Amino acid sequence: MNDRLQQWRAAERLALTLIEGGLQRMAARTLAVFLFTDQDSVTAGEIAERLEASAGSVSGAIKSLLTVGLIERLPAPGSRREHYRLRDDAWATLFTSQNTVIQAMLQAATAGIAATHEGDPAHQRLAQMHAFYQFLLGELPALLHRWHQQTG
């Protein structure tokens, strides 16, 4: 029946999922708009209207999405308003942004290893942690490579 309603529901559900995945609330809702819009690009004002949110919070959300690299600002098409759209490799980017977490884990493990003595149980546990994240860090580039090849 009502396609619009269906889409609105799907968009809201997706936003909730994105929040689960670690995005901030308004950033997640904004990203959902970028996904579900029928236009090629949208402006901050359009997002605010669609989400019934203040211009301020939308501005903040856009800023964070830009920083992470999920959306991009389009070369101004002669209009006064800035246009944005979802980047092509947005999902891979979102996934990759966890690499920083992995690196942080590695560093934390390394620091812990340095602070403990060889034989300590803590030392061993930290070594295991280090090994796992080292492994992960090594695997991810190849994983993303396979993805890019597949879409080729």
Add this chain to the structure above:
Amino acid sequence: MNDRLQQWRAAERLALTLIEGGLQRMAARTLAVFLFTDQDSVTAGEIAERLEASAGSVSGAIKSLLTVGLIERLPAPGSRREHYRLRDDAWATLFTSQNTVIQAMLQAATAGIAATHEGDPAHQRLAQMHAFYQFLLGELPALLHRWHQQTG
């Protein structure tokens, strides 16, 4: 010099990293204790003392760590207190717990695809999203398999 101080600092830093990774504050600090303790297992009371936190919050943290499968309750060694320790495959488990997020992403994308028409830009974007997470979901089992092989 002061090993204890070094270890305490490393533990706190690791807790902060874990929080970045998505854990709740107290759960992260508790996990850090499990990593850095020199004992084989610890009790809730010991954790509360070390973190200078209330027994209540420690109880909540332990509960959540148990649920995610990062720690395990040990068969009572004749004592009145429950003993817990870090599970061997804790880190792989922590990583795997993101699979649920991936599955949720897939479902959200599927719902969106169903709610849009074939030619729509939104339809295409959702299809791309779906493809990526489908790919990821397919890769992860093999990744974890390689990890388990490597450790032997």
Add this chain to the structure above:
DNA sequence: CCGGCTTTTCAGAAATTTCTGAAGGGTCAG
């Protein structure tokens, strides 16, 4: 079965995160 020691539960407090609304800045048309 009782007493003491632990842990769990939960309502309220504290802290943190997130949103809004208004002021300010930038840009383009005229």
Add this chain to the structure above:
DNA sequence: CTGACCCTTCAGAAATTTCTGAAAAGCCGG
């Protein structure tokens, strides 16, 4: 140069998350 429009910034408000403290429940030794 001016006016209109839109976006950004930021202090304060609102909402959510997280912690605590006290009460209650569980468990073991005696």
